[in-house]
Amino acid sequence: xxLSALPKAAQLVLPGEPASRWRPGLGRWPDTARALHSExxxxxxxxxxxxxxxxxxxxxxxxxxxxxxEEKAVLWVQDDLSRRRNGVPYRPGLPRELRHRLIHVAxxxxxxxxxxxxxxxxxxxxxCVIGELAGNPRALDLTATRRLSLAAExxxxxxFLIRHDAQRDTSSARMRWxxxxxxxxxxxxxxxxxxxxxxxxxxxxxxxxPPGEWILRDDxxxxxxxxxxxQEARSPDHGxxxxxxxxxxxAAL
Amino acid sequence: xxxxLQRLALDRWRHSEGCARGExxxxxxxxxxxxxxxxxxxxxxxxxxxxxxxxxxxxxxxARTLCPSLKAVPGDPAGDLAFLERLTVWxxxxxxxxxxxxxxxxxxxxxxxxxxxxxxxxxxxxxxxxFAAQGLAARAAIAPTxxxxxxxxHYAPAGTIxxxxxxxxxxLSTLPVAALRLDGDVLLVLRRLGxxxxxxxxxxxxxxxxxxxxxxxxxxxxxxxxxxxxxMDQLLGRVxxxxxxxxxxxxxxxxxxxLEPIRHRSLLDRVLxxxxxxxxxxxxARGExxxxxxxxxxRVDGEVAxxxxxxxxxxxxxxxxxxxxxxxxxxxxAGFGIxxxxxxxxxxxxxxxxxxxxxAVAEEHxxxxxxxxxxxTVRLGPKAVRRPVPRASHVPERAQTWxxxxxxxxxxxxxxxxxxxPLKLLETPEQIAVLYASPDGYPRRFRWRGGVHEVVRxxxxxxxxxxxxxxxxxARLRDYYRIEDGEGRRYWIYRAGLAGDGRGGxxxxxxxxxxx
Numbered sequence: 210x211x212l213s214a215l216p217k218a219a220q221l222v223l224p225g226e227p228a229s230r231w232r233p234g235l236g237r238w239p240d241t242a243r244a245l246h247s248e249x250x251x252x253x254x255x256x257x258x259x260x261x262x263x264x265x266x267x268x269x270x271x272x273x274x275x276x277x278x279e280e281k282a283v284l285w286v287q288d289d290l291s292r293r294r295n296g297v298p299y300r301p302g303l304p305r306e307l308r309h310r311l312i313h314v315a316x317x318x319x320x321x322x323x324x325x326x327x328x329x330x331x332x333x334x335x336x337c338v339i340g341e342l343a344g345n346p347r348a349l350d351l352t353a354t355r356r357l358s359l360a361a362e363x364x365x366x367x368x369f370l371i372r373h374d375a376q377r378d379t380s381s382a383r384m385r386w387x388x389x390x391x392x393x394x395x396x397x398x399x400x401x402x403x404x405x406x407x408x409x410x411x412x413x414x415x416x417x418x419p420p421g422e423w424i425l426r427d428d429x430x431x432x433x434x435x436x437x438x439x440q441e442a443r444s445p446d447h448g449x450x451x452x453x454x455x456x457x458x459x460a461a462l
Numbered sequence: 463x464x465x466x467l468q469r470l471a472l473d474r475w476r477h478s479e480g481c482a483r484g485e486x487x488x489x490x491x492x493x494x495x496x497x498x499x500x501x502x503x504x505x506x507x508x509x510x511x512x513x514x515x516x517x518x519x520x521x522x523x524x525a526r527t528l529c530p531s532l533k534a535v536p537g538d539p540a541g542d543l544a545f546l547e548r549l550t551v552w553x554x555x556x557x558x559x560x561x562x563x564x565x566x567x568x569x570x571x572x573x574x575x576x577x578x579x580x581x582x583x584x585x586x587x588x589x590x591x592x593f594a595a596q597g598l599a600a601r602a603a604i605a606p607t608x609x610x611x612x613x614x615x616h617y618a619p620a621g622t623i624x625x626x627x628x629x630x631x632x633x634l635s636t637l638p639v640a641a642l643r644l645d646g647d648v649l650l651v652l653r654r655l656g657x658x659x660x661x662x663x664x665x666x667x668x669x670x671x672x673x674x675x676x677x678x679x680x681x682x683x684x685x686x687x688x689x690x691x692x693x694m695d696q697l698l699g700r701v702x703x704x705x706x707x708x709x710x711x712x713x714x715x716x717x718x719x720x721l722e723p724i725r726h727r728s729l730l731d732r733v734l735x736x737x738x739x740x741x742x743x744x745x746x747a748r749g750e751x752x753x754x755x756x757x758x759x760x761r762v763d764g765e766v767a768x769x770x771x772x773x774x775x776x777x778x779x780x781x782x783x784x785x786x787x788x789x790x791x792x793x794x795x796a797g798f799g800i801x802x803x804x805x806x807x808x809x810x811x812x813x814x815x816x817x818x819x820x821x822a823v824a825e826e827h828x829x830x831x832x833x834x835x836x837x838x839t840v841r842l843g844p845k846a847v848r849r850p851v852p853r854a855s856h857v858p859e860r861a862q863t864w865x866x867x868x869x870x871x872x873x874x875x876x877x878x879x880x881x882x883x884p885l886k887l888l889e890t891p892e893q894i895a896v897l898y899a900s901p902d903g904y905p906r907r908f909r910w911r912g913g914v915h916e917v918v919r920x921x922x923x924x925x926x927x928x929x930x931x932x933x934x935x936x937a938r939l940r941d942y943y944r945i946e947d948g949e950g951r952r953y954w955i956y957r958a959g960l961a962g963d964g965r966g967g968x969x970x971x972x973x974x975x976x977x978x
Contacts, residue, residue, distance in 0.1 A: 254911055255951040256886045260978030263885075282831060282867075296886035296976055300850040300862045303885065312867045314838060315846045325838055334831035364828045390950040392918075402921035403946035406978040 231384075231418040233268050233425075233432035243269070244383035244415065245361040246354075246368050253294035253343060253373035257390035261408040261425060262369040265386075266337045267304060268432040269367055281336035283307055284329040286314040288322040290343035291373050304427070310336070319346040323353055330360040330368055338366060343373040354380040377413070385414040391424055409437065463556065463570045464611035465589060465602045467549075470566040471506045471542050473598045475535060482597075484509060491529050494537035495522050505537045539565070552766050554758070555802060556589060558713060567615070569608050574712055576604075586621045596764055609697035610634060613641035613660075630698055635661030642693040648683075652690060663694060714748065714807040716740035723762050723799025727791070730759075730800065734787055737805040738780040744807075751776025751813030757787060759794060760802040767794050774839065774868045775832035776811040782833055786840050835867055857929055858942075858974065859887065881924055882944055884954045884975030891972035894955060901961040901968065905943060908955065910973050915947040923957075938965050944977065952977035 247265060251258020266283070285298055292315060300308055314329075316322035322342060329338040338361075342349060358381045361368045370382065377385070388411075393404035411422045423434040467473070471494050479487050491511040495502040504525050507516035514529035525532055543564060550568045553560045556579070559571035572585060579585040586602050593600035603614035605624035614622045617637045624633055634641070637660050639652050657663050666672035676691055683689040686696065695701040716737055724730055734757070745752060753776055759767045769790045777783070829837075838847045848864035852874050855861050865871075897907040904920050922943035930937075938959030946952045954975035959965055 254913065256884065256976035256978055257951065260885050263978075292889065296888040298850065299858075299884055299887040299975065300852060301883035302887075302975070302978070309871065312835070312847065312849050313864070314842065315848075316842055317846075321842055321846075324841060328829075328834055328837050331828045332831055332834035333828035335834070366828075390952065392950040393946060393952070395919075399921060401919055403919050403944055403952050403977070406952065407950065409950075 230421060231412055231415065233434050234272055243367075244417070245365065246358040246370070246382045247384040247386065248370045248372055248380060248382040249386045249388050250372045250375055250377065251388045253291065255390050256295065257406075257408050258371045258373065258388050259295065259298075259339075259341065260406055260427075261386070261388040261410055262339060262371050263304065263307070264408075264425060264427040264432055266339060266367065266369050267306070267427065270336055271431065280310055281334055282310045282312050283337055283339065284312050284314060284325070284332075284335050285339045285341075286316060286322050286325045286329065287341045288319050288343065288346075289315075289317050291341040291371075294343055295341065295373055304429075319348045323348060323357070326357060326368060326370070327360050330357070330364055330366045332366070333364065335366055338368045340368065340370040341373065342370065343375075345375050345378055349378075351379045351381065354382060358382065382414075383416045384412060384418075387411040387413055394426075463572045463585070463589070463602055463604045464563070464567060464608065464615040465553065465570070465593070465600050466567045466612075466615040467546075467593070468566070468599045468601060469506065470546065470598065471537055471539075472508055474538070474542060474545060477597055490533060491516065491531060492533045492535060493522065493525060495534045496537055496539070502534065505539075507532075542566075548764070551768075552760065552764055554766075555760050555804070556585060558715060558806060563612065567612065569611065572604065575715075578717070582623050583621075586623065590621065606630065607697060607699045608703055609643065609693065610699075612643060613637055613697060617641045631664055634697065635659065635664060639663060639690070642690055642697065643687060644690060644693060645687050648680075648688050648690065651679075660694070660697075663690060667691075667694070714741060714744045714750070714752070714810060715804065716744060717802060717804035719802045720800070723801045725796045725799045730791060730794075730796075730803075731784070731788065733803055734791075734805075735780070735784050737803060738783045738787075741783070741805050741807060742778050742780045745778050745810065745813075746815070748810075749812060749814060750807075750810040751778045752783070752807040752809070753811050754807070754809035755783065755787075756806045756808055758804045758806070759796075759800045760804075761796065762798045762801050765797060769794070771840070772809075772844065773832070774835040774866070776813040777832065777836075778813060779833070782836065786836055789840050832868060855929065856926060858883070858926070860929075862887075882977070885978040886976040888974055888976070891956070891974040894971050894973050896955075896957075896971040902941075905945065905955065905971070908971065908973075910953075915951070915953075917945045918948050919946040920944070926956075936965050938963065938969065942974075 247262070249258050249262045251261070287297065298311060298313060300311070303311065314325045316325055319342060322340065326338055326340045329335055357368055357370070389409050391407040391409040393407050396402055396404040405426055405428065407424055407426045409422070410425050411420070412418065413420050422437055424437055426433045475494060476483065476488055481488050488508055489510060491508070491514045493504045493507040493511050493516045496505050500521065502522035504516050504518055504520045504522055506518055511529070511532055514532060516525040516529060516532055522534055546562055546564065546566070546568065550560050550562045553568055553570050557570045557572040557575050561569045563569050576582045576585050579588055582604050586604060589602045590600060601615050601620040603611050603618060603622045603624070605611035605614055606626045610624055610630055613634060614624060617640070624630060639657055639660060640649055641660060644652075657666070666676065673691070680689045680691065686692040692701065696703045718733055718737055720733070724733065741752070753773050755771045755773070757769045757771075761767070769787065771786055771790065835847055844866070847867055849867045850862050851865050851871050853861055853863040854874060892910065895909045896905045898905050905917050907914060907916050909915070920943050923941035925939060925941050927939045928937035940956040940958055942954060942956045944952070944954055953973055954977060955971060955973045957969045957971050959969035961968055
């Protein structure tokens with residue numbers, strides 16, 4: 210019996226998706242294209258971009274860390290403007306598995322930040338490199354992004370570059386996302402409070418995958434992705450209403 | 463080793479005039495003077511001036527009566543002191559530690575470094591030759607204590623060496639009591655007592671009650687320079703003098719003295735590679751790795767350039783050291799050439815020999831974490847590369863502090879995850895304009911950075927009181943709200959104070975954190 214003809218587990222997770230579409234946990238299978246250089250475009254007035262990049266990085270790491278027991282450090286590089294506009298990482302708010310592994314680099318100039326990113330990717334003891342750059346600096350041209358891509362692919366250290374308030378300029382990033390915060394699902398005990406963080410992520414350019422839009426959510430053990438349309442169809446959650454409505458139409462309530 | 467520059471001020475003046483001793487402007491009688499309240503006073507006189515009768519300490523008017531043709535030039539004590547300071551750093555070429563001995567001397571700790579120069583005699587010869595080449599009259603002496611070296615440099619033939627095993631008291635007994643570095647009035651008292659040589663003083667001390675007698679006479683003199691007994695004890699090494707290191711720690715030190723001064727970067731890099739390799743061999747023999755390195759470059763014209771380097775982890779990798787120094791050598795001014803280089807590992811840590819894993823090295827490429835952090839630190843500065851660590855404080859911005867990345871984290875009580883904390887914290891909270899139903903109620907809408915945010919969901923308040931033990935009494939408490947706006951953006955905002963808490967007017971609102 211030819212086992213390779215059977216659908217893989219990942220293909221069974223989302224039955225409606227063709228196998229070639231992006232889905233969470235792609236790093237887990239060696240034959241799928243693992244994007245080592247991703248760019249996340251987001252507004253500097255929210256932390257959705259950084260959080261989504263972290264979630265993507267965690268999703269990428271969870272696939273690999275099972276095999277290796279050692280915990281590698283994570284390098285987080287920020288330039289001056291992004292630090293002022295978007296703040297610095299706050300340890301009590303970081304995901305639990307990253308808190309003790311973070312090394313923060315506060316670069317004053319964009320050139321220094323790019324140098325730090327490249328040095329980080331050359332380091333074999335880093336799990337991934339996260340960068341934050343604000344705007345479209347002159348130093349970050351196509352050549353610079355190409356350097357970053359090559360360094361990431363040569364050494365196998367993934368780079369997630371968050372671009373705050375940036376235009377979609379030319380870049381050699383393997384995956385480019387546009388991210389904004391999405392309304393969170395109401396928590397169970399206090400529906401008036403903000404719930405589990407959700408992000409609306411649009412993959413607008415990727416080398417190996419067609420573009421698409423997802424609502425992403427990190428539930429602590431894995432990254433959940435659903436299509437925005439599915440979410441709209443399912444929400445609002447009328448569970449309680451349906452019970453009280455009985456056989457009547459919901460519109461009658 | 464003590465070095466006495468006998469005519470420092472005059473030598474400096476002559477250097478500025480550009481003439482040799484006894485020639486040109488120096489052939490005529492001349493005195494360096496300072497203005498005092500009672501008129502100009504002679505600081506130093508050249509050979510011709512001294513012959514004519516001018517002596518240091520004389521009033522210029524008195525000297526002029528002896529020699530009407532005496533030329534007066536204002537002295538430059540501040541310049542002399544700055545020059546001496548530079549010279550003291552430069553004198554570290556003979557030892558890792560040196561001290562100024564104002565106004566005209568310096569002390570160098572040459573413990574265990576004499577072999578680098580071929581013995582103590584050769585070391586003194588080298589020192590004399592170096593100072594002579596600079597046109598400075600100097601007398602140097604080596605002794606086990608700084609006081610003895612000073613006495614020998616000033617009052618013994620130049621180049622005297624007092625070995626560690628010799629009887630210091632016997633060798634020094636012929637020196638005058640002025641060799642004890644005492645103040646003028648104390649010397650006067652001793653002269654009136656008939657104590658002219660160190661031997662006289664030692665003789666009285668040995669007579670049993672003699673020491674007590676001197677002790678009584680100088681009982682209220684605490685300063686060493688006013689008490690001959692303390693000075694004598696320092697001279698003989700009976701009491702420690704803070705000048706001396708308590709334990710002679712030998713820092714790994716390698717140096718290259720160059721036949722021909724170098725002025726070009728490529729040659730400098732070559733010498734640096736050699737030095738780094740020497741240093742690695744030295745460290746390997748001691749089973750240590752360097753944490754801090756100092757590269758000193760001695761120039762022909764008496765300047766020294768020093769570059770320091772601090773490493774994130776102990777290392778013995780010559781190429782890594784070279785690479786890090788290369789970034790620091792761009793702005794070195796070689797002047798007329800660099801004639802000596804020295805690499806000193808001023809901070810080392812034990813680093814055991816490790817077996818190179820051939821397979822792993824072939825597989826793994828890239829740099830190690832310590833090397834990566836070193837490279838980042840050298841370019842961005844030590845403050846730029848840090849790690850967040852928790853701190854025992856409940857005030858949000860104080861609950862996190864930063865430390866260097868490879869330092870072990872201090873043990874601390876883990877935070878209780880009772881409350882949500884934002885992913886990002888703004889460096890300073892930004893003030894927002896908030897619309898609310900009642901002053902102590904939920905916020906409804908706020909304006910931040912020019913945009914209006916409708917508050918759709920809110921949780922709070924989480925009340926955080928100020929730390930009264932370190933803040934002023936007027937510090938206001940904070941009520942934190944976790945909110946989500948109409949577009950799903952989640953923020954952490956607080957109201958500083960309560961309406962009517964007696965600590966100011968209506969409370970302001972601030973946005974401090976951005977939630978994931």
